[in-house]
Amino acid sequence: xxxxxxxxxxxxxxxxxxxxxxxxxxxxxxxxxxxxxxxxxxxxxxxxxxxxxxxxxxxxxxxxxxxxxxxxxxxxxxxxxxxxxxxxxxxxxxxxxxxxxxxxxxxxxxxxxxxxxxxxxxxxxxxxxxxxxxxxxxxxxxxxxxxxxxxxxxxxxxxxxxxxxxxxxxxxxxxxxxxxxxxxxxxxxxxxxxxxxxxxxxxxxxxxxxxxxxxxxxxxxxxxxxxxxxxxxxxxxxxxxxxxxxxxxxxxxxxxxxxxxxxxxxxxxxxxxxxxxxxxxxxxxxxxxxxxxxxxxxxxxxxxxxxxxxxxxxxxxxxxxxxxxxxxxxxxxxxxxxxxxxxxxxxxxxxxxxxxxxxxxxxxxxxxx
Amino acid sequence: xxxxxxxxxxxxxxxxxxxxxxxxxxxxxxxxxxxxxxxxxxxxxxxxxxxxxxxxxxxxxxxxxxxxxxxxxxxxxxxxxxxxxxxxxxxxxxxxxxxxxxxxxxxxxxxxxxxxxxxxxxxxxxxxxxxxxxxxxxxxxxxxxxxxxxxxxxxxxxxxxxxxxxxxxxxxxxxxxxxxxxxxxxxxxxxxxxxxxxxxxxxxxxxxxxxxxxxxxxxxxxxxxxxxxxxxxxxxxxxxxxxxxxxxxxxxxxxxxxxxxxxxxxxxxxxxxxxxxxxxxxxxxxxxxx
Numbered sequence: 001x002x003x004x005x006x007x008x009x010x011x012x013x014x015x016x017x018x019x020x021x022x023x024x025x026x027x028x029x030x031x032x033x034x035x036x037x038x039x040x041x042x043x044x045x046x047x048x049x050x051x052x053x054x055x056x057x058x059x060x061x062x063x064x065x066x067x068x069x070x071x072x073x074x075x076x077x078x079x080x081x082x083x084x085x086x087x088x089x090x091x092x093x094x095x096x097x098x099x100x101x102x103x104x105x106x107x108x109x110x111x112x113x114x115x116x117x118x119x120x121x122x123x124x125x126x127x128x129x130x131x132x133x134x135x136x137x138x139x140x141x142x143x144x145x146x147x148x149x150x151x152x153x154x155x156x157x158x159x160x161x162x163x164x165x166x167x168x169x170x171x172x173x174x175x176x177x178x179x180x181x182x183x184x185x186x187x188x189x190x191x192x193x194x195x196x197x198x199x200x201x202x203x204x205x206x207x208x209x210x211x212x213x214x215x216x217x218x219x220x221x222x223x224x225x226x227x228x229x230x231x232x233x234x235x236x237x238x239x240x241x242x243x244x245x246x247x248x249x250x251x252x253x254x255x256x257x258x259x260x261x262x263x264x265x266x267x268x269x270x271x272x273x274x275x276x277x278x279x280x281x282x283x284x285x286x287x288x289x290x291x292x293x294x295x296x297x298x299x300x301x302x303x304x305x306x307x308x309x310x311x312x313x314x315x316x317x318x319x320x321x322x323x324x325x326x327x328x329x330x331x332x333x334x335x336x337x338x339x340x341x342x343x344x345x346x347x348x349x350x351x352x353x354x355x356x357x358x359x360x361x362x363x364x365x366x367x368x369x
Numbered sequence: 370x371x372x373x374x375x376x377x378x379x380x381x382x383x384x385x386x387x388x389x390x391x392x393x394x395x396x397x398x399x400x401x402x403x404x405x406x407x408x409x410x411x412x413x414x415x416x417x418x419x420x421x422x423x424x425x426x427x428x429x430x431x432x433x434x435x436x437x438x439x440x441x442x443x444x445x446x447x448x449x450x451x452x453x454x455x456x457x458x459x460x461x462x463x464x465x466x467x468x469x470x471x472x473x474x475x476x477x478x479x480x481x482x483x484x485x486x487x488x489x490x491x492x493x494x495x496x497x498x499x500x501x502x503x504x505x506x507x508x509x510x511x512x513x514x515x516x517x518x519x520x521x522x523x524x525x526x527x528x529x530x531x532x533x534x535x536x537x538x539x540x541x542x543x544x545x546x547x548x549x550x551x552x553x554x555x556x557x558x559x560x561x562x563x564x565x566x567x568x569x570x571x572x573x574x575x576x577x578x579x580x581x582x583x584x585x586x587x588x589x590x591x592x593x594x595x596x597x598x599x600x601x602x603x604x605x606x607x608x609x610x611x612x613x614x615x616x617x618x619x620x621x622x623x624x625x626x627x628x629x630x631x632x633x634x635x636x637x638x639x640x641x642x643x644x645x646x647x648x649x650x651x652x653x654x655x656x657x658x659x
Contacts, residue, residue, distance in 0.1 A: 054558050074561040081562045087555035091577045100573075101563040152563060 004063075005030040005188050006051060006079075006156055011060035013046050020046050022212040023060070028156070028190060029204075033182050035191045037199040038209035044192045045160055047209070051190065052081045052158050065155060075104075079156040080149035084164050086141045088133040094120075094144050095129035101152040119147040122181070139170050146181070156188045163198065175201050196236055200224070208232050224281075230352050233279035240285065240323050242278040243354070246270055254351055255294060260319040264294035265349035275354025282312070282326040284348040287333070287340045295343040299323060301336050315342060403637075410630035418624045428631035437615065444611035447526060447601075448594035451533040455541035455590045456583060458534070463545035463582075467552075478546070485539040493532050493603045500528065500604075524606030532600040537593055541586035544656050548582025549575075585656035588647045592640050612636050 006028040013021040021043040028034050036044040049055040051062060053074035062069050069077050080101075088097050096103075098119050102112045120126050123143035133141055142162060149157055162178075163171045179202045182189045193199055199206050200220045207217040208231070216228040227233035233241065242263060248255040249272055254265045256278055265278050291298075299317035306312075306329065313325040313333065323342060327333060334340050410428055413421045431437075466477045484492060499505050500522040507519040522528060552575065560570040576583075598613030612632065619629030648654070 052558075052562060054561075073566075074558070075564045075566060081559070083555050083559060085553070085555050087553065087559035089556060089559070089574060089578075100560070100565075104564040104569055104573075148559075148563065 003030045004028060005065055006190065007061075007063040007066075008047070008051070009061050009063075011047070011050060011057045011062060013043070013050060013055060014058045020212050021050070021057075024209075024212075024214045026207060026214065026217060028188060031186050031188055032204040033179065033189045033191065033202055035193060035199040035203040035206045036209055037193060037196060037206050039194055042209040043212040044194075044209045048081075048158050048160055048190060048192045051156070052079060053077050078154055079158055080152050080154040081158045081160065082142075082145045082149050082162045084161040086133075086145040086165075088141055088144055088148070090133050092132075093129060094125065094131050094133070094136070097133070097144055098147045098151055100148060115151055119151050122150070123147045138166050139174060142166065142174060146178075150185070150187070154187065156190060157182075159189060159191045161193055162191075163193075163195075171198070178202065200236075208235060210235070226350055227279060227352065230277050230279070233277070233350065233352060238282050238324060239279045240282065242280070244276065244278070245354075246272050246274045246276055248272065253294070253346060256351075258297065260317055260321070261297035262295070263297055263343075263349065264346050265351045266346040267351040270351060270353075277352040277354060279350040279352060280344055280348060282324040283310075284344050285323065285325040286343050286345075287325070288343060289334075289341065291341050292343040294346070295341065297343070298339060298341045301334050301338050301340060304333075304336060315340060317342075406630045406633050409627050410634050412627045412630075414625060414627060418626075420626055428628045431628060432631055432635060440610050440615055441612060443526070443609065444595050444613075447530055447533060447609060447611055448591045450530050451537060451594050452541075452587050452591045454530065454534050455538055456587065459538060459541035459545050459586060460583070463542050463549050466546060467549045481539045481542050489536045490599055490603075493536065493600055496528075496532055496535065497523065497603050523604060524608050526605065526609040529601045529605035529609035529611075532604040533594050533597060536597065536600060537590040540589035540593070544585035544589065545579070545582040547656070548579040548585075552578055581652055581656060584647055584650055584652040588643060588652070588657060592643060595636060595639065612639075 004027045006026070008024055008026040011021060011024045012019070024043075024047060026034075026047075036047060038044045046055060050057050051064075053069065053072060053076075056070060064077060064079060089100065092100070095116055098116045099112050102115060107115075116129070117126075120129060123146055125140060125143050125147070128136070128140065128144075133144070136144065145162070146157075159178075163174050166174060175198055178189075191199075191202065200223075203220060205217060205219055206223050208215045208223065210231045216223060216232045218226075218228070223232060223236055227236065227239075230241065233239050242256070242258050244256040244258040244262075246254055247257045247262070249270055252266055252268060254267055254270050254276070256263055256265060256276055263278055265276075270276065297317060299315040301313060302316045302322070303314040304311055305314070309329055311327050311329050311331075311333070313327060315323045315325055317323060325342075408422075409420065411424050411426070413423055413425045413427060415421055462477075462481075466474050497504070501507070502519040502521070502523075504522075506522065507516075510516045510520065556574055556578070557570055560574045565573065595611055596613035596616075598611060598617045601609045601611050601614055612635075616629050616632045616636065619625045619632060623629070644657075647657075
């Protein structure tokens with residue numbers, strides 16, 4: 001059995017009629033770096049705040065180390081938060097900020113001193129202890145905020161867009177530092193961000209949220225290679241989406257009829273007649289001069305865009321749909337204006353059920369009683 | 370050279386026009402009268418209490434008379450209690466209005482501001498008719514047969530402090546409100562997140578970050594308290610005089626203007642001293658509306 005440190009089951013949050021978090025289920029493994037990714041207003045921060053104890057779920061349960069925490073105040077939970085705005089106490093020095101949690105716990109002075117010094121070393125801020133927050137740069141404030149949370153030895157560290165206010169270069173550096181810190185300490189991190197690159201760089205698993213729903217929770221590779229929903233496919237990286245219906249399923253090879261041709265993908269649990277979306281990454285799309293078995297899709301090479309090591313090719317199909325293709329520069333490629341057939345390795349295409357699975361399940365339940 | 374002189378003139382002229390009128394206004398209406406008070410405080414009087422322009426320290430010596438010292442002490446005591454009560458009532462009130470929704474907030478805020486716009490003399494007389502021997506409260510108590518003869522509520526230090534608190538409460542609430550309003554809610558969450566309960570958060574985060582509002586409010590309450598003679602006149606009935614009463618008496622019934630001037634100078638010095646302490650504690654003059 002897996003060892004889960006935080007478990008959210010059917011967690012909902014409503015503000016009046018505004019349903020912000022819808023039936024979210026997350027099981028966070030001990031020691032993992034889990035990121036909640038989504039655009040603003042998708043419910044990721046609200047979810048984090050419910051784990052921290054700043055918001056109460058409307059219904060559903062949250063367990064930390066197997067114990068329900070809904071009734072517990074933030075100070076009774078074994079989690080600590082790093083805030084987006086850092087929320088350092090402006091009237092306290094770096095030392096006092098970091099020592100805050102221990103002072104509240106009334107720990108002996110010299111023990112506090114020892115621990116604060118260790119923390120300053122951990123976040124590379126030795127010698128900054130007497131400074132006030134306003135005398136620090138953004139990156140330094142961030143480190144203080146992390147040290148202030150970590151000194152309480154939380155089981156889980158919650159980070160709400162902690163790098164949002166930093167410039168790109170510093171952000172990249174802090175991403176690596178945070179990841180390194182997490183690995184070194186072995187603490188579970190739950191991280192909220194809207195930056196997909198950040199999520200892909202740092203996370204063991206990513207939960208993608210959209211409109212209050214957790215669309216997919218999986219490793220970065222799975223998210224990219226096997227998006228579970230149409231939203232996830234389009235949200236992470238670039239992709240081409242072809243909508244159609246299944247005409248044939250043979251040995252997991254799924255032939256999909258499109259408006260202007262047909263393509264083949266690969267997958268389990270698909271039935272003939274079902275509506276599907278086929279997602280293919282631009283770098284997986286191949287050209288050919290003659291039709292390939294299972295594919296009947298062609299178009300005109302409309303544009304080449306050179307971006308360093310990669311060439312972006314736009315191919316316009318007969319119904320005006322632009323297909324994005326990425327090829328390595330230097331490859332032999334069809335001339336602009338030429339007609340080409342498009343295909344791909346069947347396993348490179350991701351098939352996504354046309355309608356939301358949960359929706360189908362709900363309909364089935366109603367029909368079946 | 371010519372152009373340089375032209376530059377200077379064009380720089381000075383706007384300043385003269387903009388700052389000039391206000392300088393004249395301040396000079397005639399504030400600086401000169403105050404200088405006159407200062408000069409007068411070193412003058413004497415003849416037997417008919419006419420001012421004699423001859424240097425003397427007599428007025429300042431008279432300030433140390435025992436009955437005067439008693440009134441200074443009483444005045445400071447009244448100001449102190451008024452300030453403390455204003456803080457104790459004003460802080461929760463100000464905190465409440467920062468937490469309410471906008472509409473309720475506006476209503477609560479107006480409840481403080483509207484009396485503030487009404488003449489305080491009228492409002493203090495209101496208290497007198499309310500608390501007097503034939504006032505509303507006594508009539509009510511008599512009708513309910515809770516007392517057999519009217520209770521003497523008026524004419525003591527307590528009612529004077531009540532009147533002072535009533536008059537000066539807005540001066541405490543306004544700076545407190547603006548200090549508490551600025552408080553970042555994230556800090557309170559951070560404090561709770563780090564293990565602090567409400568009490569700890571209040572004393573370690575909320576209060577230290579809003580103490581400037583407490584200082585500003587205290588200054589704005591304490592100083593007028595020393596001078597609001599009409600409150601102690603109407604509600605104190607001579608039993609709770611403040612420094613303002615002493616000054617007023619010298620300029621009216623006592624007809625001893627030089628002594629009144631010396632008292633005024635002392636009051637100004639006390640004010641300056643308090644503002645200096647306020648600044649030393651890190652208070653900003655902007656919070657006092659300066």
